[in-house]
Amino acid sequence: MIIGMTGGIASGKSTVARAFAALGAPWVDADDVAREVVEPGEPALAEIAERYAHEQGPGVLNDDGTLNRRALREIVFADPAERRWLESVTHPRIRARLVEHLARLEASGAPYVLLVSPLLFESGQSEMADRCLVIDVPEALQIERTAARDDVDEAQARAIVAAQMPRAERLARADDVLDNGGSEEEMRRRVAELDRRYRELTSERSKTC
Ligand code: ADP
Numbered sequence: 001m002i003i004g005m006t007g008g009i010a011s012g013k014s015t016v017a018r019a020f021a022a023l024g025a026p027w028v029d030a031d032d033v034a035r036e037v038v039e040p041g042e043p044a045l046a047e048i049a050e051r052y053a054h055e056q057g058p059g060v061l062n063d064d065g066t067l068n069r070r071a072l073r074e075i076v077f078a079d080p081a082e083r084r085w086l087e088s089v090t091h092p093r094i095r096a097r098l099v100e101h102l103a104r105l106e107a108s109g110a111p112y113v114l115l116v117s118p119l120l121f122e123s124g125q126s127e128m129a130d131r132c133l134v135i136d137v138p139e140a141l142q143i144e145r146t147a148a149r150d151d152v153d154e155a156q157a158r159a160i161v162a163a164q165m166p167r168a169e170r171l172a173r174a175d176d177v178l179d180n181g182g183s184e185e186e187m188r189r190r191v192a193e194l195d196r197r198y199r200e201l202t203s204e205r206s207k208t209c
Helices: 015-024 030-036 045-049 069-078 080-107 139-149 156-165 167-172 185-208
Strands: 004-007 026-030 113-116 131-136 177-180
Touching: 004 015, 015 026, 015 045, 026 030, 026 080, 030 080, 045 080, 069 080, 080 113, 131 167, 131 185, 139 156, 139 185, 177 185
Parallel strands: 004 113, 004 131, 026 113, 131 177
Antiparallel strands: none
């Protein structure tokens, strides 16, 4: 069973994923995999480098052959058609790699596995999941935790939150919601409850009669 997990910035995805892992359920992070598919030697990076080889300035590669994310971000930010092209190159590869990672974790005997993705719904990765778990915190707390963790002020944190999928929309698409507005201790208790539930669901699914 694959649990897709998402939430806005600083909602606690990484913290919650670690709490699940401590109970024996491992995770794959879609952001890590998105970085993997554009590492040197990957076909997606070669395609991207070729498309923008004739851009003004240094192009989209750093001197060491790695992707210059900032340069690429500027190009796709300015041109939605380029963004779509980039997604057509990267999304299928990210998806294929996620499937591989998830299958490997499932084969290693995990009771269920988590697919952690900030863009679970926006990217369509939720289709890979059997259930979707949304980590939810009130916006004021989300802004406070973003400002405390990242080097941004409150106004910047507020702007990042405003640019993401609205909280109500995310919640409307959830099968399960974990309220992470309390202490870490409370979060761990809620994770333990969900863990019990997911193990029950997994054993029901594996029954043959
Ligand atoms: P995300 O992965 O969703 O961006 P993180 O797991 O990095 O979020 O959490 C954001 C910040 O909030 C981190 O500094 C983390 O330590 C803190 N945090 C997460 N959950 C709690 C909690 N229940 N109580 C207090 N701080 C928390």
